[in-house]
Amino acid sequence: MNHRLLWAAALVVGTFMILPLLVLVFFAFSSSPLLRLPLEGLTFNWFLRLAETQGFLGSLTNSLLISASVGIVSTMIGTLAAFGLSTGKSRFSGTYVSILALPLMVPPLVLGIAFLSYFSSLGLRLGLHATVIAQVVTLQPIVVLIVVSRLSGFDWAAVDSARDLGASSWRTFIDVTFPIIRPTILGAALIVMALSLDDFIITFFTIGGENTLPTLLWGMMRKGIDPRMNACALIVVAFTLLLGVIALRLTRNPD
Incomplete structure (x- = not known):
C-alpha cells in the first residue's frame, strides 16, 4: 500500500512539474491568437510568423554562436583544470575545487551585475x-566537477603502462586517456551548451544591444501576450532538452 502511495505521489508531482510545458506545447500549435482552452485547431502558423519576426534569425544565430563558443572554451579550460586537480598531489585539491565552484553558488543576478560593473570598469564594450x-x-x-568526478575512479594503470612502453605524455593522452573519458567530456560540453542556450540573467546584463532567444522572448513579453512567444519558448526548450538528454546519456557512469 505504501508503495502505491509513493508511486501516486510521484505521479502527482511529476504531472505538476511537466504540466506547464505541456500547456506551452499546446498553445504553440494553437490556431487561436487567444491563450485559452479548449483549442480551436492546430497550426504551424506561429512558427512561420516567428521566423518572419524582426531580429529572430539574428537572435537564434547569436544563441547558437554563444552556446558553441562557451561549450568549446569551457570544456577545454575545465578539462585541463580537472586533470591538474586529479593528477596533482597537493592536499589543497579539494579547496581548489571549492574555489572554482564559487560561481555556481552566487545568485545569477549578482553575477550579472558584477560582470556589468567589471566590464564597464575595464572599458570593455558589451556584446x-x-x-x-x-x-x-x-x-x-560544471565541466571541472564532472570531469574530476570521472577521473576519481579512473584506472591510471593503463596510463602508467603506456608510459612504461615509451609513449610520450601527449601520445598517452590521445591514445589511452582521451578515448576512455571522451563521453564524459562531450557530455559535460553539451550540459554547458544547454545551460548557455537557456541563460537569460547574465546574458541580459552583458549582451549590450544584441539579442539571444531568451532576451528576445523577454522583449516580446513586455509588449503583451503573443502566441509567437510560445513558439519561441518551445524552440529554446526543445534545444535545451535535446542537449540535456544526450549529455546525461554520455556522462552516466559506465559501471
Whole structure:
C-alpha cells in the first residue's frame, strides 16, 4: 500500500512539474491568437510568423554562436583544470575545487551585475564576446566537477603502462586517456551548451544591444501576450532538452 502511495505521489508531482510545458506545447500549435482552452485547431502558423519576426534569425544565430563558443572554451579550460586537480598531489585539491565552484553558488543576478560593473570598469564594450566571457567564468566549473568526478575512479594503470612502453605524455593522452573519458567530456560540453542556450540573467546584463532567444522572448513579453512567444519558448526548450538528454546519456557512469 505504501508503495502505491509513493508511486501516486510521484505521479502527482511529476504531472505538476511537466504540466506547464505541456500547456506551452499546446498553445504553440494553437490556431487561436487567444491563450485559452479548449483549442480551436492546430497550426504551424506561429512558427512561420516567428521566423518572419524582426531580429529572430539574428537572435537564434547569436544563441547558437554563444552556446558553441562557451561549450568549446569551457570544456577545454575545465578539462585541463580537472586533470591538474586529479593528477596533482597537493592536499589543497579539494579547496581548489571549492574555489572554482564559487560561481555556481552566487545568485545569477549578482553575477550579472558584477560582470556589468567589471566590464564597464575595464572599458570593455558589451556584446557577444562579453557574454561568452561571462558565461565561461560561470559555467566552466560544471565541466571541472564532472570531469574530476570521472577521473576519481579512473584506472591510471593503463596510463602508467603506456608510459612504461615509451609513449610520450601527449601520445598517452590521445591514445589511452582521451578515448576512455571522451563521453564524459562531450557530455559535460553539451550540459554547458544547454545551460548557455537557456541563460537569460547574465546574458541580459552583458549582451549590450544584441539579442539571444531568451532576451528576445523577454522583449516580446513586455509588449503583451503573443502566441509567437510560445513558439519561441518551445524552440529554446526543445534545444535545451535535446542537449540535456544526450549529455546525461554520455556522462552516466559506465559501471
